[in-house]
Amino acid sequence: MKMEKQVEDVKSKRKIIRSLTTKLIPKIECIIKDEYISHEIKIEDLSECKEQLLDKQNTLKELNEKIELLISSEEIEKEAVSSEEYSENIIK
Secondary structure, X not given: OHHHHHHHHHHHHHHHHHHHHHHHHHHHHXXXXXXXXXXXXXXXXXXXXXXXXXXXXXXXXXXXXXXXXXXXXXXXXXXXXXXXXXXXXXXX
């Protein structure tokens, strides 16, 4: 039972980070599309967003690795596919 609790705790943290990452994507799109922001400010804002995105990506990778250590080998494939699909969506 303790192992299940650990898995659920890590998955909850991952869910929060995924949500924050998903919210960051429209912000990036808005910066790119905004014609009233100077080029310098766009670069600055996008650089900041890039750092945030990389931090979240690294955190997600760490959480995914923790989950893989806590789950059965049968569940690893499902988790790996889910994680990879989410990562691909971030890149798009």
